Amino acid sequence: MSPTAIHAAYIVSSILFIVGLKQLSSPKTARNGNLTAGVGMLLALAVTLLDRQILSFPLIFAALVLGSGVGAVAARRVAMTDMPQMVALFNGSGGGAAALVSALEMAHIFRTEPRVPADAGVSIVLGALIGSVSFSGSIVAWAKLQGVLGERATTYPGQKLVNLLLLIAILVLAVLVVSNHAGLGAFVVFLVACLVLGVLAVLPIGGGDMPVVISLLNSFTGLATAATGFALHNVVLIISGTLVGASGTLLTYLMCKAMNRPITNVLFGAFGGGPAKAAVGGREAALQGATVREATVEDVATMLGYGQLVIVVPGYGLAVAQAQHAVRELADMLKKRGVSVKYAIHPVAGRMPGHMNVLLAEANVPYEELYDLDQINPEFERADVALVVGANDVVNPAARTDTSSPIYGMPILDADKAKHIVILKRSMKPGFAGIENELFYDPKAMMLFGDAKESISKLVVAVKSL
Amino acid sequence: MIDALLTDLTVFALAIFVGYEVISKVPVILHTPLMSGTNAIHGIVLVGAMLVLGAADSPITRVLGFVAVFLGAVNVVGGFLVTDRMLHMFVPKRENK
Numbered sequence: 001m002s003p004t005a006i007h008a009a010y011i012v013s014s015i016l017f018i019v020g021l022k023q024l025s026s027p028k029t030a031r032n033g034n035l036t037a038g039v040g041m042l043l044a045l046a047v048t049l050l051d052r053q054i055l056s057f058p059l060i061f062a063a064l065v066l067g068s069g070v071g072a073v074a075a076r077r078v079a080m081t082d083m084p085q086m087v088a089l090f091n092g093s094g095g096g097a098a099a100l101v102s103a104l105e106m107a108h109i110f111r112t113e114p115r116v117p118a119d120a121g122v123s124i125v126l127g128a129l130i131g132s133v134s135f136s137g138s139i140v141a142w143a144k145l146q147g148v149l150g151e152r153a154t155t156y157p158g159q160k161l162v163n164l165l166l167l168i169a170i171l172v173l174a175v176l177v178v179s180n181h182a183g184l185g186a187f188v189v190f191l192v193a194c195l196v197l198g199v200l201a202v203l204p205i206g207g208g209d210m211p212v213v214i215s216l217l218n219s220f221t222g223l224a225t226a227a228t229g230f231a232l233h234n235v236v237l238i239i240s241g242t243l244v245g246a247s248g249t250l251l252t253y254l255m256c257k258a259m260n261r262p263i264t265n266v267l268f269g270a271f272g273g274g275p276a277k278a279a280v281g282g283r284e285a286a287l288q289g290a291t292v293r294e295a296t297v298e299d300v301a302t303m304l305g306y307g308q309l310v311i312v313v314p315g316y317g318l319a320v321a322q323a324q325h326a327v328r329e330l331a332d333m334l335k336k337r338g339v340s341v342k343y344a345i346h347p348v349a350g351r352m353p354g355h356m357n358v359l360l361a362e363a364n365v366p367y368e369e370l371y372d373l374d375q376i377n378p379e380f381e382r383a384d385v386a387l388v389v390g391a392n393d394v395v396n397p398a399a400r401t402d403t404s405s406p407i408y409g410m411p412i413l414d415a416d417k418a419k420h421i422v423i424l425k426r427s428m429k430p431g432f433a434g435i436e437n438e439l440f441y442d443p444k445a446m447m448l449f450g451d452a453k454e455s456i457s458k459l460v461v462a463v464k465s466l
Numbered sequence: 467m468i469d470a471l472l473t474d475l476t477v478f479a480l481a482i483f484v485g486y487e488v489i490s491k492v493p494v495i496l497h498t499p500l501m502s503g504t505n506a507i508h509g510i511v512l513v514g515a516m517l518v519l520g521a522a523d524s525p526i527t528r529v530l531g532f533v534a535v536f537l538g539a540v541n542v543v544g545g546f547l548v549t550d551r552m553l554h555m556f557v558p559k560r561e562n563k
Contacts, residue, residue: 067539
């Protein structure tokens, strides 16, 4: 196949990717959109095999079969709660591949050309840097989400300084290599340093900030792919890499906005690190000595069963307790009694953007019942009960009123405006931000302690016998 | 050489805007599938991996190229399948009666 024909096919692939992403704008067409993008991918891969640069095929086929097998099994087996880990791993694979492609291109240039050309050199170095940071960073993110490393932020004295020095060393090495003042040896050191940087950069970030990290790493791998495209002068790599880069950047921005924290604070603030601050703000001090009201299952069942509108506020605790199916069962029961049920989903309710929606969709909650922050907040006033399941910081009114609170300014779900608030929680332990939640002490609020799944199953039984 | 670079940069700049336009229309409830779908799309780096492995001419470059193709294939196949699995759950269900 001639290079022109291959190039043309790559353009068609790029168009299919864009059309596929466009179809993702509605749940009705989304599945087709993914299929469209998949066809684009198949086309790009098929014509690549016809490229004359390829001298031997057996190794390529072996690697393709092996990789596809691993990917397919992983995709089929993964539980929806573990989706952030899965995406982190796939993301790391892509980043690793981009870094390796860049490294091999560089090795090729070292062997065949007298000097490193500036344009190829810069794109290769960028692809290698971003790709390896994404690779090792994604693995650390996976380990944190999976609980291998512990969810808390890992900090040590001088951490920022170490990372900064490492970054400077990496940039110096990159300049030396591109300006032909250093050879393959320096390039290998550069690669290793990039991998270390990825690990060190993600370590100080806590579990609750993972939606930002995953979005950012996603964008990194996209950009690394685009950089590889520059090195190989390959249009489909540039377009698709850039699309992903744009998507990841946008999601990163949305997640930061949802927490009202600048990206620098998420990445370098080590939020959710040590224990809660010793110095408690005035408002929090006022809470000490206040008591919470404990509810019985029967009380709550009566409130739910004789209400008109119940708004469920799910948080990550719901996913941990695997209570999503039980919640849907409860909602079905309430709907049978004529109670309307809506779900209020905070953007950072899960461990990646939109995670909670997927978990509820898996439990067969119709997506029409899922509302985001801006849609649902005006409705809380009308709600008879706000049922808070395993959520904490995202319903803390301190975000609206207490300027000394670390979460001040974060957009929250207005659960406190409902007529009654029922909070399902294991204990009074604070959430990710490590602060007290005055909502629990609200006179309209009641706590139902225990495992979310058990409590909800009990509620189902109690509502049934009303 | 400079011409090729300029063409690449043009494509890059336009793709940023197309990406922003298309992605900003995706509703919040589909953000996880969006992320895993774009995740699969950046698996396109597999094209580059196949090219470098196909041209590899020493044991070490073959090994590294093999790993690159393997990782790329995991990314592509896993990404598309898992996205499909998720989106399947968002398809409106008919009443089973």
